[in-house]
Amino acid sequence: MSGLTTAPRPRLDIPPRFRPSGVAAAALITVALVLVHWYAAVQTNTSPKELLEGWRGLWSFLFGVDRTYPNGKTIHQDGAFPLDLRWAETIRPGLEYCLLTIWIGLLGTTLSIPVALFFAVISSRTTNRFVPLWFLGRGVMSVLRAVPETVYALMFIAAVGFGAFPGVIALAIHNVAVMGKLWSEAMDEVDQGPVEALRVAGASPTQSAAHAVLPAVMPSLLGLLLYRFDTNVRSSVILGTVGAGGIGFFIKTEVDSFHFDTMMTYVCMVIVLIIVIDLFSAWLRRKVGTV
Amino acid sequence: MSEHAATLSIEGLRKAFGEKTVLDGLSFQVASGEVVSLLGANGSGKSTSLRCVVGLERPDAGTITVGGVTAKPGEAVPExxxxxxxxxxxxxxxxxxxxxxxxxxxxxxxxxxxxxxxxxxxxxxxxxxxxxxxxxxxxxxxxxxxxxxxxxxxxxxxxxxxxAKVLLADEPVSALDPAASEQVMNLLRSLADDDGLAVAAVLHQPDLARRFSDRILGLAGGRLVFDSSAEVTDEAVADLYRPALEAAASMASTGTATKEFA
Structure with a gap:
């Protein structure tokens, strides 16, 4: 074969990029999407007018307002700014509440590890080829995952009362389902070669899980664990607002007593807390990835 | 060494993946102390036959006997x-x-x-x-x-x-450089000679097969086309790969892909 040739190549028709049926379908989908969103906007009173009327309320929330009562007295209601920066009354307790939020997220993540691992192993095709058990594992995790953490927290608060402990239990249960699913997917994607090699050597499914799958996926599992810790600290802020302890609980009580400046201080602390946890978890995940 | 009792014996093995027949009544034996090479183009059924023996694939028909005991299809054999x-x-x-x-x-x-x-x-x-x-x-x-x-x-x-009494090797040296290949093939040879293992290796290198094995089995279309001692003619080996080579050549010349390549 010669490397270069001057002979002209044959001219071929270029296949069309769009077919008429495809164009019609795209138009139909666009119209349907617009209609659905219009209906949703009507149902939720979402309109530019509402936004303008809400603006006045937002302004008094942020910067305070003078309220004149029927008896002629005028009282100044403080807004969110300037922030409440008193050390002993606000910031020091705020830091303690933040730490409590971290402890809730940490325990909620760690306590779920054994059960999540069990569900991950029975829900992955690589480690469990007994179909009924596989379905059971997936099913239980779907049901547990369908209930939000907040709802679990409300249930456990009803059972044992306000406090950090119901928050820990709520996070742990939800995390079993979410982390179990993430872990089982990581195991599904593992290289099947070593699994096959151990099967030839006569290993049982449990043995090949312990000696081929787990060593291969351990870095992914650790990475996902750190990611869930990150997410669970965020969730524990929300759980606090329904009464499960931590900084969220105090954001809620300050709002309820119209201390918007203290509340906004706590919100700023949450922002810093979440960013720090996020950076820490990302840094640790990079470290784990290079082991 | 074929006077030894066959340690591994495969009889009438059949396997199809959907419409495609990969093993079409394949039979062969490997004796203790013997190295047997399997040659053939891609898709000729070499690897599939080995995977059937160790239970990674379940054959549609045929029997596999190891040391006189019939293996259960689709299950690992300890030996x-x-x-x-x-x-x-x-x-x-x-x-x-x-x-x-x-x-x-x-x-x-x-x-x-x-x-x-x-x-x-x-x-x-x-x-x-x-x-x-x-x-x-x-x-x-x-x-x-x-x-x-x-x-x-x-x-x-x-x-x-x-x-193990039987060692199957599925292209054991295809990913290795020549020196490492030599070492691994020497090891397989010595396991047969000194430890009495029955060794069956899928190879893509006819010269390695000639130098290291007692017998060479040629496979095409899931059948045995020759079973001979290590002195196999070049022509017999070339015949194994001819259909695939011709398909590749016609693809290169006309620019049309053929699905019957394998």
């Missing part, structure tokens, strides 16, 4: 071990732990739930197997740090730790 082209060690585990894993089939879960539970006698046996392949000094290194040829020898040690 048969396999090494792979992609080696399939666990790279993060130590060399020794990888070799110990060959013994999993005869260990209960209480003695194998973790590498920490492996009994001392199993670890000692694994060290002996590593010594047999010349890598005892690398026992505590991570398997992933070894070269390809060394990893393949660790895989052979894992097969020995399984106490």
């Amino acid at each position: 048969v071990a396999m090494v792979f082209q992609k080696i399939h060690l666990v790279p993060r585990r130590s060399v020794l732990d990888n070799v110990c894993a060959g013994a999993l089939g005869r260990l209960g879960l209480s003695r194998s739930w973790s590498v920490l539970a492996f009994p001392r006698e199993v670890q000692a046996e694994a060290m002996a197997c590593l010594d047999r392949v010349g890598l005892a000094d690398r026992a505590r290194e991570k398997a992933g740090r070894l070269s390809g040829g060394q990893q393949q020898r660790v895989a052979v040690a894992r097969a020995l730790c399984q106490r």
Whole structure:
């Protein structure tokens, strides 16, 4: 074969990029999407007018307002700014509440590890080829995952009362389902070669899980664990607002007593807390990835 | 060495994946102390036949006998071990732990739930197997740090730790450089000569097959087309690959892909 040739190549028709049926379908989908969103906007009173009327309320929330009562007295209601920066009354307790939020997220993540691992192993095709058990594992995790953490927290608060402990239990249960699913997917994607090699050597499914799958996926599992810790600290802020302890609980009580400046201080602390946890978890995940 | 009793005997093996027949009544024997090479183009059924023997594939018909005992289709046979082209060690585990894993089939879960539970006698046996392949000094290194040829020898040690009588090798040297290939093939030869293993290897290198095996089996379309001692004519080998080569040539000249390539 010669490397270069001057002979002209044959001219071929270029296949069309769009077919008429495809164009019609795209138009139909666009119209349907617009209609659905219009209906949703009507149902939720979402309109530019509402936004303008809400603006006045937002302004008094942020910067305070003078309220004149029927008896002629005028009282100044403080807004969110300037922030409440008193050390002993606000910031020091705020830091303690933040730490409590971290402890809730940490325990909620760690306590779920054994059960999540069990569900991950029975829900992955690589480690469990007994179909009924596989379905059971997936099913239980779907049901547990369908209930939000907040709802679990409300249930456990009803059972044992306000406090950090119901928050820990709520996070742990939800995390079993979410982390179990993430872990089982990581195991599904593992290289099947070593699994096959151990099967030839006569290993049982449990043995090949312990000696081929787990060593291969351990870095992914650790990475996902750190990611869930990150997410669970965020969730524990929300759980606090329904009464499960931590900084969220105090954001809620300050709002309820119209201390918007203290509340906004706590919100700023949450922002810093979440960013720090996020950076820490990302840094640790990079470290784990290079082991 | 064909006067020995056949350690591995395959009789009328059939296997189809959907419409495609991969094994079409394949029969062959491998005796103790014998190295048998399987040659053939891609899709001729070499690998599938080995995978049927170790239970990774379930044959549609045919019988597999190992040491006179009929194997259950789709199940592992304790006496048969396999090494792979992609080696399939666990790279993060130590060399020794990888070799110990060959013994999993005869260990209960209480003695194998973790590498920490492996009994001392199993670890000692694994060290002996590593010594047999010349890598005892690398026992505590991570398997992933070894070269390809060394990893393949660790895989052979894992097969020995399984106490296999039959060693199947699926393209054991295809990913290795010539020097490492030579070493691995010498090892397989010596396992047959000195340890009496029955070795069957899928190869893509006719010259390696000629130099290291007692018999060469030629496969095409899932059937045996020749079974002869290592002196196989070049023409017989060329015939095995001719249909595939012709298909490739016609693809190159006309620019049209053919689905019947394999």
